[in-house]
Amino acid sequence: MAEPIAFTLRLRRYDPESGDAPFWAEHTIELEPHRSILDGILQAKARFDGSIAIRCSCQAAICGSCGVRINGRPGLACNTRLRDALRDAPDGVIEVEPMGNMPVIKDLVVDMDAVHWKKIRRVTPWLVAEEDGLPEREHLVDRDSMVDVTQAMACIQCGACVSDCLSMEADPLFVGPAAAAKAYRFVADPRDTQQLERLRDLAEDPHGIYDCTHCFTCIDACPKGVAPMNQIMRLRRRAADDHGIVDRNNGERHEAAFATLVRDRGLLHEAELLPRSYGGDSWLGKFHPAAGRVLLSSLPVVTKALLRGKVRPRVAVAGERLPREDRRHVQRIFDTVEGRPERLELNLYLSGVDEDGAGAAGRPPEGSETR
Amino acid sequence: MKVAYWPGCVSRGFAPELHGAMARIAPLLDLELIELDRAACCGAGVLSEHNQELADTLNARTFALAQQTDGELMMNICSTCQGAQTECQERLDASAEYRALVNETLAGEGLVYETGLTNKNLLWLLVEEIGLETLRAKVRRPLTDLRVGPFYGCYIVRPVDRLGIDADRPRDTYLSRVIEALGGTVVEYAGMRKCCGFPIVTMNPETSLRQAGRHLGDAKDAHADCVVTPCPLCHLNLDLQQPMAERVVGREIGMPVLHLPQLVGLALGLSPKELGLQRHVVRPTAVVDWSTSVVAAVGA
Numbered sequence: 001m002a003e004p005i006a007f008t009l010r011l012r013r014y015d016p017e018s019g020d021a022p023f024w025a026e027h028t029i030e031l032e033p034h035r036s037i038l039d040g041i042l043q044a045k046a047r048f049d050g051s052i053a054i055r056c057s058c059q060a061a062i063c064g065s066c067g068v069r070i071n072g073r074p075g076l077a078c079n080t081r082l083r084d085a086l087r088d089a090p091d092g093v094i095e096v097e098p099m100g101n102m103p104v105i106k107d108l109v110v111d112m113d114a115v116h117w118k119k120i121r122r123v124t125p126w127l128v129a130e131e132d133g134l135p136e137r138e139h140l141v142d143r144d145s146m147v148d149v150t151q152a153m154a155c156i157q158c159g160a161c162v163s164d165c166l167s168m169e170a171d172p173l174f175v176g177p178a179a180a181a182k183a184y185r186f187v188a189d190p191r192d193t194q195q196l197e198r199l200r201d202l203a204e205d206p207h208g209i210y211d212c213t214h215c216f217t218c219i220d221a222c223p224k225g226v227a228p229m230n231q232i233m234r235l236r237r238r239a240a241d242d243h244g245i246v247d248r249n250n251g252e253r254h255e256a257a258f259a260t261l262v263r264d265r266g267l268l269h270e271a272e273l274l275p276r277s278y279g280g281d282s283w284l285g286k287f288h289p290a291a292g293r294v295l296l297s298s299l300p301v302v303t304k305a306l307l308r309g310k311v312r313p314r315v316a317v318a319g320e321r322l323p324r325e326d327r328r329h330v331q332r333i334f335d336t337v338e339g340r341p342e343r344l345e346l347n348l349y350l351s352g353v354d355e356d357g358a359g360a361a362g363r364p365p366e367g368s369e370t371r
Numbered sequence: 372m373k374v375a376y377w378p379g380c381v382s383r384g385f386a387p388e389l390h391g392a393m394a395r396i397a398p399l400l401d402l403e404l405i406e407l408d409r410a411a412c413c414g415a416g417v418l419s420e421h422n423q424e425l426a427d428t429l430n431a432r433t434f435a436l437a438q439q440t441d442g443e444l445m446m447n448i449c450s451t452c453q454g455a456q457t458e459c460q461e462r463l464d465a466s467a468e469y470r471a472l473v474n475e476t477l478a479g480e481g482l483v484y485e486t487g488l489t490n491k492n493l494l495w496l497l498v499e500e501i502g503l504e505t506l507r508a509k510v511r512r513p514l515t516d517l518r519v520g521p522f523y524g525c526y527i528v529r530p531v532d533r534l535g536i537d538a539d540r541p542r543d544t545y546l547s548r549v550i551e552a553l554g555g556t557v558v559e560y561a562g563m564r565k566c567c568g569f570p571i572v573t574m575n576p577e578t579s580l581r582q583a584g585r586h587l588g589d590a591k592d593a594h595a596d597c598v599v600t601p602c603p604l605c606h607l608n609l610d611l612q613q614p615m616a617e618r619v620v621g622r623e624i625g626m627p628v629l630h631l632p633q634l635v636g637l638a639l640g641l642s643p644k645e646l647g648l649q650r651h652v653v654r655p656t657a658v659v660d661w662s663t664s665v666v667a668a669v670g671a
Contacts, residue, residue: 087538166565166566166582167566167571167578169565169582170568170578170581170582170585171575171577171578171581174578206575207575210571210574210575211571211574211575211578212571213525213566213568213569213570213571213579213582214416214525214570215525215529215565215566216454216525216526216529216530217525217529217566219529219530220529220530220531233419233420236420237420237421237422240421241421241422249574249575250573250574251574254417254573254574255417255420255421256421258415258417258418258421259417259418259421259422259425262411262412262414262418262429266411266412267380267383267384267411267412268380268381268384268412268415269384270380270381270384270385270607271384271385274573277573278573298615300614301611301612301614301615301652304614304652305385305611305652308649308650308651308652309649309650310385310386310387310388310611310650310651310652311384311385311387312387315383315384315385315387319384320380320383320384322408322409322411323408323409326409326411329432329479329480330411330429330432332479333425333428333429333432333476333477334425336428336476337422337424337425337428337476338422338425340424343422343423343424344423344424344472345423345424346423346424346427346462346465346466346469348461348462348465351465351466352465353464353465353466354465354466354467
């Protein structure tokens, strides 16, 4: 058994009702290195200052109460070990702050109602069943059809992903990673009868699924491996490809135009991608009024780029493309893959990795929960 | 060192100065580039959003083409290519069954992807293969007193597990180390590992440009002379769109944004013109003294 050693915690203190500015308070606690940040905070509270505020309950990474930022990164205080946090602390002091993107109520307690729960409620977080009144018997589902939603169901509503969502930081109205993952949980549930309506709602909302910048922050933030961003990509896939929802945010058109251009050329052609994303997925897209407006507004930028020689006129008009033979191979890949009766998706959260699988980036995988 | 070189789409489209700068610095770094000029777009996360197997197969084709060369490894010059390709490689390497299925599609042109390919962005290659000591020794014009803000791009710093970022390989700190090795001063600021906003510029331009504008503003507030990025897509939002971003955040910024090979090239003694710096939308006047073509901070 390891002996207790000293750790110094630097806690962000703030009481909005006091009228005083936020400040940092340092406390040195003594605990075994494998104990949690939460254990450390509770000891500081017991020994030095009973007024330190933090929410906690289960202390086992299940209740989702103790979301905080540790050394600038979101996570649960109860499942972050002191020794690991110390390793990440640049100056040897473990820094604990309240989560971001949500107002602080006191110290490490944020207002989850004002942001997180409001967004969760916005996606109708319950099953909308078919029956009017009480069904005669229970609704039986095929076991395999529920496997797909288990990753989204692993969410414990701690708010860590919401805390550091970079889209929400720039657009507070963004539905956000946690609510979107919750939405996928019902969109992919075979018992739900409102899947199309849910998808159309989230695709048409200017702050819905197409407002995610694909920054991976929520994937690293989540203590339970939910990978909310991946659930958002699944929502987009279902909305655009399965239901053909052409949204007003250009989400579907952008994706369709991207795929068509790579299919035709093997490479991306930015000068065609933009107008097609606004005006529709064909060469004529740029003559659509919506595309015309955008192109006109971006004219000063494009002109400057042309004048500086950043964008060569030939590239702007004709674009780059692969040699004919390679374009043929790329098109054959599109035909083969898109011609399959069902779209294939390998979710490593569910499938795990082969035992002999060498990890990407030249590193062996660390168990089955590779995200 | 010989590498299979994947330039990506943007470096040959809207950011040609990047591809050009890479070609210039390669011989100075003793890098022999075998260009993968038959490989297709990595999909930039958009193709995998559309159809995962499609993106995986196209990238498996790229990896197979790289494995046919005698390069020691594959190198890219785009954070987004690095992230998108690593994601596909992770799936391909995780399952022999899935790999076999993808290879079946590639068999038509006699290609096969075998596990074990290493694919590194120039940034990783500089630190892990060439080494900072070697790089430092090659510097002919140190970037003395030049204040450089790093801007990584999401795809090269997250998710940390997939990208192999840990205490042994702190790849999310490499830009600072390279700037230091080149003799520059590192300026850290709030937005340096945040998102430039580019992926949603067609979907929600205001949110997208607000992100670009805020990070550039943060860099300016930290008194950076310029920002450097290994991602040409970030460069599009940070440089090409900077005038629009300025409008969204309501302030003048005028922050020069350099591609990583351009910053390296300046320190290795290449002229700004050779590195295509005159092609940027925001003129790097703070970085470069145009009359003498010498890094201003060095002085006479």
